[in-house]
Amino acid sequence: MPFHSILSRRRFLAGTAAGAAALALPAGPLRAQAERPFRIGALNPLTGPGSEEGAGMLATLQATARLINEAGGIDGRMFEVISEDDQTKPEAGVLAAKKLVEINKVDAILGTWSSSVTLAVMSAVTQPNDVMLFTCSGAPEISEENTKDLVKRFTPTSFAYGVAYARIALKSGYKRAVGMHLNNSSGKAQIDGFVHEFTANGGEFVDRIAYEPSKPSYRSELQTALASNPDCLVLGSYLADTTIILREAFQLGSRAGVLAPHWALGTKLVEAIGAPAVEGVSTASAVLTKDNPSVALYDRLYREAMGEPGSANAYGAMCYDMVNVLAYAIAAAGPGASNADINGRIREVANSPGEQVFDFVSGKDKLKAGKVNYSGASSLVEFDERGDDTGGLFSWDVLQDGKAVQRELITL
Template identity: 25%
Template structure:
């Protein structure tokens, strides 16, 4: 199969509603598989992903796809694994949960993918999960999504490295209380996942300090007018605010608060730790505190330098950022799991390989360990803050499942 590694600027132009083949990766092996799995031949392994590549959340999906493509290219240039080529089929779900169900069915039945790798969206994954895992029995590896209930108890064919949203909120709540804030406001989208974040934030803050009081304000996904909310927040005079929005709403409210001269500490979760948050919001987010899944994309280490070089090759117009670095790391974990398979490459042997992975260090996110009883690879988060117009690390990583 001819390798297609054109810059993503051209790559995205070729995207159609029928899907798109995102490039190839030599994965290698030797002889033909005795009992081939769907998506696997003696020359190819085909994987799939659903991401928002258009619409209001495309600012997440496009860099995530670029990171995956960069990881694929890196492995290809290194000679691949077992003589096979890896083909990525990416579909635009526009962050629509119901559309994701149809897309998942198409990727499995028509494209015959081997597994889903780093698909994006907690609501989207939740909507499609029953069909993918229980009916089709196709693995989902390291989605850019996460809820605590997905991992307790572990679900067959499902593995992740993204600390669930609820666990992130616990860290943020404890952090705000440890910083001495007693009068807090938690603002969130009306989506179930964000409501849960706000509740976990409040409970964690109160466990840290029973004197903490938390009020809640909510808005719908895609809201743009935050003047009334900013005025209401100002009238309540909180010590600090926690935001559980997408980037669009976070930036809009931060700007409006600054216009209203409300200068209070802002806490948020890892989905907002993106360089474009600073590019768009500027001084409005200076001082913002958050948790991050990964190390900064500017870090001068072999793994991050490798990522920056690979990203420049496949997506020269994409600046190094947390999103593409994140998906680069997630794809590396999957590739390593395939590399460690002994014998036929099947969905079951992929599961066995994931179950046997211990302390694998990508150099990008905390070391991951999986087992039959532990399908969440890590529970650690790095605290960060915007100072001097960039995200900076604050202290050591913390375990979201423990007091710190």
């Protein structure tokens, strides 16, 4: 497993330095139309428990913005990306968000990851200051607090994922399930969603175990879960704990079918514990077809920036979609639009019906022709009235030989 060093970061930061220059100055003949840049505050977990994903999220935000700028921006209006680290801590996130809003005067904050950071920032910064917030966080409370409709969640809620897992379990013929989840609201909500759907359709849910993060072993929790002889084990987990749990499940010779979140099942997991230990594991992902143009473009961007496939970081895909949706919304609102106008256009450009478009650069002309419907690298991107990505459609993927292979599409 490769070590990450300060040097490996140079690649994307060198891009940043050049990118910052490109982002700050409108390029080419469009300079005459100098509408002030749209400032994106990239608030990501660059340190702390979310740091593994955070770096890739920032790189994606910067690379996507740069791509759009280089193609002329949004009718000449350029993106500017200012980055701050939320340290995966609510207090630090609030200070960073305040700095972005007050000092850098950002128009939108993109890419918060931890639910508690998102909730704190919503409460202390974005709602008081009427700033848009695009988040990857899974906790249901975010929708409840989104009273001003400033927050858009670029991922189906954890509860929705749980429902999708239940559908998969039912289709697989499982009858007796146990759930293990990381003790946070996202993990809990995944299991809640699973229980809700599974038991409503005749499945027997036997036990749920909540475990704490950062433990060296989950064998006791796993054995307690497996003690009731389930045929199915559902995990509401992240990469580090999934690594330990699946390794231990394999070592114990567990024959229960495993359902795990797709963000935990990337290449890093397979590298760490080997393909046999994850063989047959099922997951639900909101990305429907692997060769959809958004996925391909995002994958290319991510490989250039981070040297890894885009699928290694599910949150990077969400960040890619965030910038594209924003670009479409700004274009739809027209020149001189206020941020409130732009915020009001988000559903218009992301939701169906409309002509399906992918990245902004190739699809922006279609906007002039009529209504568009953005489909992204992370999901179909359809927002309900609470600002959540409805995630009505999921892909049931099964890991075979270390790679995710699509089995079926699931409609919720």
